[in-house]
């Protein structure tokens with residue numbers, strides 16, 4: 001199992017985030033503390049533990065400065081179940097009445113898959129061995145009934161030894177991949193036939209129940225024979241064997257436990273459910289969505305297909321630009337449940353320079369790698385990078401401030417020519433200077449209308 005984020009110290013968590021996100025130290029710090037507090041709570045004795053509630057956080061900041069990115073990176077780090085939802089989607093037409101409890105059901109599904117994958121990894125070797133034996137049984141069925149030779153021990157031994165030898169030879173060939181072209185026939189389960197598909201009445205699925213699962217045992221499992229190559233068959237058998245080795249009940253128990261004690265829900269775009277209702281259109285009332293969310297954030301029990309899940313200790317991280325509405329526009333009960341507020345800073349030209357070059361997924365690194373596949377060595381002078389950052393700030397100031405997203409549009413526009421030309425034109429080395437940047441982009445930047453469309 002990979003090291004869980006909960007075992008990382010706050011400083012280590014920040015260091016991990018630093019690999020991808022420039023600046024925003026306050027936000028990184030509070031997220032790191034909140035996460036570590038989860039672990040700390042787990043160490044506290046029972047009675048007091050129940051009393052310690054998570055420090056839910058609201059991240060506030062303009063668009064494109066790293067709010068969602070912080071969440072996304074946390075998700076990758078976390079062995080804790082993590083789910084990201086747009087709060088605004090609950091106000092959309094088509095989601096009318098869609099209950100917000102689905103968030104919890106989704107995160108439980110996620111946790112179950114996560115725990116199952118971990119357990120699968122743990123039994124992988126064993127499952128692999130068992131699959132191999134089964135495959136060999138198919139390739140070379142055991143010798144004819146020993147009973148027939150019951151009285152002739154010599155003969156029995158002989159036949160058996162011979163069979164055993166052949167089997168080991170086959171095993172060797174199998175390992176060497178010499179049988180990869182061969183096909184075998186296997187019994188595979190048929191996913192329930194369309195005739196038996198049950199159209200569940202509205203609402204049942206929402207309850208987290210699946211009629212098919214409930215009725216499943218009433219119908220015998222159907223199987224059919226399928227031909228497949230040896231490697232395919234091996235994979236299939238490994239799957240089947242590992243299913244047998246894994247105790248699903250234990251998986252579910254652990255998954256629920258993880259959601260209840262370590263789950264993290266990231267509520268993006270929370271500002272979109274704050275403030276006055278638009279008063280027109282078929283939008284679900286924003287306040288209504290907040291009222292729906294409240295019990296989950298406050299702590300309640302949600303019915304899922306795996307059983308009841310308590311949300312009291314789930315950590316909620318909300319985020320929003322809060323351009324129009326303010327956190328104080330949230331209903332008071334909601335505000336009370338998010339005691340920690342962190343503001344993210346607008347990004348400066350200096351930040352842009354670092355964002356372009358430093359993160360492990362920095363844009364410049366991405367394009368350098370893309371062009372290297374065409375045999376092009378792409379280089380930027382220091383001046384060129386500064387120029388790109390400066391232009392990004394300029395356009396952000398003049399048109400709309402979209403934060404670091406501006407770097408994407410500027411860089412694609414800058415490199416469009418090159419990206420189109422190669423490999424038809426052979427370019428071995430493309431060194432881009434500040435002058436190149438200016439020449440390619442000046443006209444577009446200076447023409448306000450043009451830059452509005454292109455950059």
Ligand SMILES: Nc1ncnc2c1ncn2[C@@H]1O[C@H](COP(=O)(O)OP(=O)(O)OP(=O)(O)O)[C@@H](O)[C@H]1O
Nearest residue numbers: 020021022063064065066067068069321355404405
């Ligand atoms: N501080 C930062 N460090 C590195 N990259 C960043 C930073 N801020 C933004 N980016 C880049 O810009 C992109 C957009 O940022 P992000 O999705 O985090 O915006 P946001 O703050 O959630 O904005 P919105 O309010 O519009 O949702 C990210 O995918 C990332 O590549």
Ligand SMILES: [Mg+2]
Nearest residue numbers: 067068069268
């Ligand atoms: Mg966002």
